[in-house]
Amino acid sequence: MAGIEKMTAGLLDTLGVEYALYTQGSMPSHSPLTGEQIAAVRIADAADTDAALAAAGAAFRAWRDVPAPRRGELVRLFGEELRAAKDDLATLVTIEAGKIPSEGAGEVQEMIDICDFAVGLSRQLHGLTIATERPGHRMMEIWHPLGVVGVISAFNFPVAVWAWNAALALVCGNSVVWKPSEKTPLTALATQAIFERALRRFGDAPAGLSQVLIGGRETGEALVDDARVALVSATGSTRMGRAVAPRLAQRFARAILELGGNNGVIVAPSADLDLALRGVAFGAMGTAGQRCTTTRRLFVHDSIYDGFVARLKAAYASVGVGNPLESTTLVGPLIDRAAYEAMQAALPAAKAAGGVVHGGERVGDGASYYVRPALVEMPGQVGPVLEETFAPILYVMRYDDLDTAIRLHNDVAAGLSSAIFTTDLREAERFLAASDCGIANVNLGTSGAEIGGAFGGEKETGGGRESGSDAWRQYMRRATNTVNYSDALPLAQGVSFDL
Ligand code: UN1
Numbered sequence: 183m184a185g186i187e188k189m190t191a192g193l194l195d196t197l198g199v200e201y202a203l204y205t206q207g208s209m210p211s212h213s214p215l216t217g218e219q220i221a222a223v224r225i226a227d228a229a230d231t232d233a234a235l236a237a238a239g240a241a242f243r244a245w246r247d248v249p250a251p252r253r254g255e256l257v258r259l260f261g262e263e264l265r266a267a268k269d270d271l272a273t274l275v276t277i278e279a280g281k282i283p284s285e286g287a288g289e290v291q292e293m294i295d296i297c298d299f300a301v302g303l304s305r306q307l308h309g310l311t312i313a314t315e316r317p318g319h320r321m322m323e324i325w326h327p328l329g330v331v332g333v334i335s336a337f338n339f340p341v342a343v344w345a346w347n348a349a350l351a352l353v354c355g356n357s358v359v360w361k362p363s364e365k366t367p368l369t370a371l372a373t374q375a376i377f378e379r380a381l382r383r384f385g386d387a388p389a390g391l392s393q394v395l396i397g398g399r400e401t402g403e404a405l406v407d408d409a410r411v412a413l414v415s416a417t418g419s420t421r422m423g424r425a426v427a428p429r430l431a432q433r434f435a436r437a438i439l440e441l442g443g444n445n446g447v448i449v450a451p452s453a454d455l456d457l458a459l460r461g462v463a464f465g466a467m468g469t470a471g472q473r474c475t476t477t478r479r480l481f482v483h484d485s486i487y488d489g490f491v492a493r494l495k496a497a498y499a500s501v502g503v504g505n506p507l508e509s510t511t512l513v514g515p516l517i518d519r520a521a522y523e524a525m526q527a528a529l530p531a532a533k534a535a536g537g538v539v540h541g542g543e544r545v546g547d548g549a550s551y552y553v554r555p556a557l558v559e560m561p562g563q564v565g566p567v568l569e570e571t572f573a574p575i576l577y578v579m580r581y582d583d584l585d586t587a588i589r590l591h592n593d594v595a596a597g598l599s600s601a602i603f604t605t606d607l608r609e610a611e612r613f614l615a616a617s618d619c620g621i622a623n624v625n626l627g628t629s630g631a632e633i634g635g636a637f638g639g640e641k642e643t644g645g646g647r648e649s650g651s652d653a654w655r656q657y658m659r660r661a662t663n664t665v666n667y668s669d670a671l672p673l674a675q676g677v678s679f680d681l
Pocket of ligand 1: 474
């Protein structure tokens, strides 16, 4: 066994994943760190999927009757188990998704955070009491568990995005079926093993409450098309969302769509440029440009452009690119060859559209794909700037008038995250009022949102909201109840119907 394969096997064993699940399957699994095969994972066939959905349905019918604070106890235990497993799961995230260790740890922390949030929420699943026009009546709304929740997640947040959905879905009284990315099955199996430890400590949860289905597109489609799945929360490309959304609509199922981003930052003349530099550098180069919240477009005011962009270029030229298990690395690998090819197609297209490319070249060779992040100075918002390429490419443009910059900022198909760096209160407020994204920040970058707020975006980002605020309501159904405690039967709208 080669180094990383052995390390992976050791971690999976410590995390409690059954040996046969990752050694005897037919789906090879590779680490982007070296490109080597690290496991062979069993995949679910149609019969497995059917059985999982049947079990999830039965689990839902039992779980919905468990009081919500007791359901919260399971999520509390899961959070404890995640704390205990944090280092190992984070290392596995590094091996499987290529994140640097602090981002791997951050991802597991995000899981822990949403567990804490969901535990508190389990005592606050509240509806309203509403004034009624009828005397002697009371009108109220009650939130009920929804059903089986399907989660389709992407490679770049292989465990946190599932946790945002699962923690809320579980306290809301639902069961969960998870189809992780084919690129990251091992972190999903490990998460399942951790969850099962929490289940054993909890004691009497129904079997099949949360399950993982490792598989490809057909498995995802099965979740999307099966009437037993009440809600599908899907994270991935806009192309994927375009395929999924109409199929869910066809059967009136609920959807939470978390799709592409083309996130922009404006650096205004009054900005604290040291802060802006760090915010843009992390937003654009962090996670090797593979977050849906990655900064992809930068609008810099004419008056500060030359100095600021020179500093940014220096950061791009010197940032540590390489194996994330080495301590100087800030930019790890691209997930695979296809990601590299997409990047290599975008750069000449940018050049053809008048761009000047700095960086972007491959670092090393072989079966892993490391690249120096690319900073591309563009004469305007044209060509590949209008699209999301899931790689570290930052398109930089000049502006001289804030309204024009804001108009260009909004003039793309996606609407996930956005930011302005300014110390001018009016500029900040103008930007917040005008940004058409689900997330708009002042003096911080586009990525790295915390779980307390609702996360998601508009337009081709899909409109879904996950994690904090009132995102929980999507995992429940609302019933409006009216109770008549009088001995008369007044009809609404003054209608009379006297027999
Ligand atoms: C994603 O890239 O799919 O705000 C999610 C962030 C993270 C989540 C990103 N909290 O960058």
